[in-house]
Amino acid sequence: MENTDVVYGLHAVTESLNAGVVNKLYVEEKLRGKNVEKIKELAREKKVNISWTPKTELNKISENGVHQGFVARVAEFSYADLETLLAEVADKEEVTFLVLDELTDPHNLGSIARTADATGVDAIIIPKHRSVGITPTAVKASTGALQHIPVVRVTNLSRTLNKLKEVGFWTFGTDMDGTIYSQWNTSGKIALVIGNEGKGIGQNLKKQVDEMITIPMVGHVQSLNASVAASVLMYEIFRNRM
Numbered sequence: 001m002e003n004t005d006v007v008y009g010l011h012a013v014t015e016s017l018n019a020g021v022v023n024k025l026y027v028e029e030k031l032r033g034k035n036v037e038k039i040k041e042l043a044r045e046k047k048v049n050i051s052w053t054p055k056t057e058l059n060k061i062s063e064n065g066v067h068q069g070f071v072a073r074v075a076e077f078s079y080a081d082l083e084t085l086l087a088e089v090a091d092k093e094e095v096t097f098l099v100l101d102e103l104t105d106p107h108n109l110g111s112i113a114r115t116a117d118a119t120g121v122d123a124i125i126i127p128k129h130r131s132v133g134i135t136p137t138a139v140k141a142s143t144g145a146l147q148h149i150p151v152v153r154v155t156n157l158s159r160t161l162n163k164l165k166e167v168g169f170w171t172f173g174t175d176m177d178g179t180i181y182s183q184w185n186t187s188g189k190i191a192l193v194i195g196n197e198g199k200g201i202g203q204n205l206k207k208q209v210d211e212m213i214t215i216p217m218v219g220h221v222q223s224l225n226a227s228v229a230a231s232v233l234m235y236e237i238f239r240n241r242m
């Protein structure tokens with residue numbers, strides 16, 4: 001089980017400092033150079049003390065993660081509340097929520113969050129059960145984006161999609177058999193569902209969404225990696241709204 005209040009790696013630690021959630025900052029005692037100077041300056045600005053720590057100790061704190069000499073203990077990740085978020089976006093004309101249906105790989109979650117942040121996605125929704133949560137690996141893979149983008153955890157994705165529909169969202173699923181993404185009408189408030197790495201989107205959610213969207217493929221593999229597919233589709237939404 002990963003320790004959820006530890007983040008590691010230069011970018012994840014930098015973004016955690018920027019987000020003001022660092023309780024304790026460790027930097028490898030023998031580390032020198034530009035990155036160390038940047039972290040020192042940011043830590044000074046954010047009034048966080050640096051513990052100069054041996055590498056072996058950093059390996060232990062990060063549970064042997066690839067820490068690059070930078071590790072931080074952070075305030076426990078605080079998930080966003082769906083109702084609050086819906087109130088915040090109520091007056092916006094264009095909103096994108098990304099719904100991750102039981103994704104299990106923290107690298108995928110991190111990578112999706114990184115692109116979500118880059119493309120202005122308003123929130124990520126994940127289920128409480130059978131899904132990856134915000135782990136240090138996910139935060140590192142997101143290069144810290146997970147410290148900025150709201151992530152909502154819900155008990156039931158199907159009920160959440162119904163709720164989103166009630167407040168005016170169009171809901172979209174994704175698989176290999178749907179409307180080609182270049183013909184997709186992305187206007188308004190939309191919720192885009194990305195499926196599990198192995199089994200894809202659950203049958204019930206597929207039936208429930210307004211439309212299924214497909215990225216055409218001509219090669220030999222059956223599907224794209226979930227985070228790659230999510231990125232292509234987030235960029236399509238972003239491009240349509242530019």
Ligand SMILES: C[S@@+](CC[C@H](N)C(=O)[O-])C[C@H]1O[C@@H](n2cnc3c(N)ncnc32)[C@H](O)[C@@H]1O
Pocket residue numbers: 174175176193194195196197198199200201213214215216217222223224225226227229230
């Ligand atoms: C590795 S795929 C899962 C494949 C699964 N066997 C299936 O049949 O859906 C993980 C997720 O990435 C997205 N995805 C992958 N390739 C896609 C494509 N060509 N078009 C649309 N979505 C895709 C879907 O959300 C899918 O559920």
